[in-house]
Amino acid sequence: GDSVTQMEGPVTLSEEAFLTINCTYTATGYPSLFWYVQYPGEGLQLLLKATKADDKGSNKGFEATYRKETTSFHLEKGSVQVSDSAVYFCALSPRSGGYQKVTFGTGTKLQVIP
Amino acid sequence: NAGVMQNPRHLVRRRGQEARLRCSPMKGHSHVYWYRQLPEEGLKFMVYLQKENIIDESGMPKERFSAEFPKEGPSILRIQQVVRGDSAAYFCASSPGQPEAFFGQGTRLTVV
Numbered sequence: 001g002d003s004v005t006q007m008e009g010p011v012t013l014s015e016e017a018f019l020t021i022n023c024t025y026t027a028t029g030y031p032s033l034f035w036y037v038q039y040p041g042e043g044l045q046l047l048l049k050a051t052k053a054d055d056k057g058s059n060k061g062f063e064a065t066y067r068k069e070t071t072s073f074h075l076e077k078g079s080v081q082v083s084d085s086a087v088y089f090c091a092l093s094p095r096s097g098g099y100q101k102v103t104f105g106t107g108t109k110l111q112v113i114p
Numbered sequence: 115n116a117g118v119m120q121n122p123r124h125l126v127r128r129r130g131q132e133a134r135l136r137c138s139p140m141k142g143h144s145h146v147y148w149y150r151q152l153p154e155e156g157l158k159f160m161v162y163l164q165k166e167n168i169i170d171e172s173g174m175p176k177e178r179f180s181a182e183f184p185k186e187g188p189s190i191l192r193i194q195q196v197v198r199g200d201s202a203a204y205f206c207a208s209s210p211g212q213p214e215a216f217f218g219q220g221t222r223l224t225v226v
Binding site for chain 1: 118120154155156157158159205207214215216217218219220
């Protein structure tokens, strides 16, 4: 079955540091890939997505590139802020079937310190 | 357009009581999904509903759990005779039918 593997957290960075959160996946076919962010006490918000190989999703300074050859979708940000402290979830959705088929990673907690 | 609304945000129940969690999808969305998030874990799919129909309940425990999405009103996730292990955050998401969904803020259930 489909699976998503994220690097374990927590990740602690100083403000303005470079962020990478690794995500690799296993899936048949060509899934869509997502990053969601969950701020404390809140629900998940879609951060960015990519629907085909070599697509780059970007939003709020975050980027991730769909790498089919390495089955990866690593999240990066050049300069993190305290307000980026949250839990980040990588997810995939197969081409066919509905959203119930979306598989989430276990999440990576990011803590940014001033 | 209001987002997905879940209530209550926090719910405390004693063991053996019933818990009812409500989810109002975004306007125009006819697909609703329920997920459970245990502490320090990712989201696990529970059930997928369209108006008046359960499409996929493969992630929902066979006993004590039920879900509905009536023609009028919110979707309801019902947990009967709650146990401590039911303590979790329950998230609802709605979709217009595309492979993308919008999440509510969740209901945090605590069983004491």
